[in-house]
Amino acid sequence: MKNFKLTVFSALTALAMALTTTCIHAAGFQHAFAADPDGKPLEIGIWYPSQTTPQPTSKGPTTMSVAVNGPVEGRALPLVVISHGTGGSFLGHCDTAIALADAGYIVAAVTHRGDNYADQSRSVFIMDRPKQMSRVIDYMLSGWGGREAIDAARIGMFGFSAGGFTTLVSIGGLADFSKVGPTCREHPEDFACELIAKAGQAGIEPPDASPAQDHRIKAAVVAAPALGFTFSPDGLKNVEIPVQLWRAQDDIILPHPRYAEAVRLALPKAPDYHVVQKAGHFDFLAPCSAALANVAPAICKSNAGFDRRAFHQTFNSAVVDFFDQNLKHN
Template sequence: MKSLKLAVLSAVATLAMTLSTTCVHAAGFQHGFAADPNGKPLEIGIWYPSQAAPKSMSMGATTMSVAFNGAVEGHALPLVVMSHGTGGSFLEHYDTAIALADAGYVVAAVTHTGDNYADKSRSVYIMDRPRQMSRVIDHMLSSWDGRATIDSARVGMFGFSAGGFTTLASIGGLADFSKVGPMCHEHPADFVCQLMAKTGQAGIALPDTSLAQDHRIKAAVVAAPALGFTLSPDGLKNVKIPVQLWRAGDDTILPHPRYAEAVRQALPEAPDYQVVSKAGHFDFLPPCSAALANIAPAICKSDPGFDRVAFHQTFNSSVVDFFGKNLKRN
């Protein structure tokens, strides 16, 4: 697990996720920051519909065909905010962000302060994250220069792994972190247990959770959620919005049934539940370039017979379709 985690952090630290698919339409892109009164400004990447000519843009070893700072096209556009996994960055799901932008969405993905590729000092302070996501929504609706193009009544959220838990907390989930200790005693190899052991923490740091829910979020996509067991049996009773929930069939990082399945059982309304046969945890990340595969093979290697490229075409299409059905204009 330690070597796997180091590989993941090394990969994200170099921002080496290389665009592996070609978009049908250009997406505009901006790189910026959202103010956070409780901490450092939050780094964000913003993708959106644009008719400006796309060009190849590199950030580190990441290359995207986007219209950098191109004008936003459209009006009353839905907004989707994105939360990455532990040690990630705003680029973690760039291909899904581009697919949504191509479909007419504004997408804002954050690099979580204190839990990213360059700064892991607050990785166990997972309840920092929902507050940070609310600050990103605030920025997009109140400060972003394209804010007039956004329909504030149509806000969705996407999260993977720790970002999946972040999403669930942001839509009303109340975790019971007292379950972490007993679970780690029984399953010490689980990722959260390894993370706490590495940081010397005896449990998940828990600030006030009463302000975690953001009622502006109207639909959510959750992929391979961390800490799912802390939300059962009734920690999700306050979730009143549609949820699309994804589980990797062969997830060894967040093993079945303690995570996604626990979330499925706890949701008061049945989610759009998708189980991806033969997929591993990291198959929810974009297909790897040859360069990334050399740097971090652990996050790039899929099980025999699993086609990550084909899966992401299906995955991105399903995410776009889900938000299309659940973030309709009033």
């Protein structure tokens, strides 16, 4: 298992270099950069409703059916921001982003600075991430050309893996990083523990004194959250918004019960909880093309009998329904 997890590091790097997933739905799309006072601008992808005819479009190695720079259709639209997992990019959940855009949402997904496919130099500095998400929201509300179409009172967040941790902190979670050392001594094979060891760190860097919660976020979807055990027993007591929580039954990257289950138990209000039978950790990523599966099998291979494409139809529908109930109907 250790060799498999170490292989994931190189597979994550291959993700954005070789991804040729085709997102088949239609949406407007823009590639932009959000200013961040803490460092270089943050690369983001923006999907949104548009009546412009979509065309097959390549963004780097990813092909999507989108209307590049098409005008935004609609007013007072809810916004959903997306935080990817360790070593990912803004493209990792493109199918979910497009499903949301088709349903009337504006979606902004970031490539986290210092924790992406090309640069993992700050992957253990996980508290960088919530601040970056706030900068993305700032940009979407004050800097993006289509900002007048956004309803600033209806903002949601989606996060996967390290992005799930990011989401929990962004909605009021307070992580206890003193738990990382003991957990890693007991479970050194856990992905986070191997990441820390690879970085030559004794543990996750502690946060600074500035608050990380962004009160503008009104609903959140969390899939396979990293470092879930750092929130128990009461680290999520300040989370007051609705949460949809997902766990892959056969997640060997973030194994049960230290991650998603720990989050479920720590949330003060029961989440909309889903356990995906036979799924692995990376099944929450957009379905892989044949080309990506060839170069990055570690993040593309699903368990026997599990159909990632079929799952994503159900997954994306459930995510849209959750945000509809908590952002559109409140």
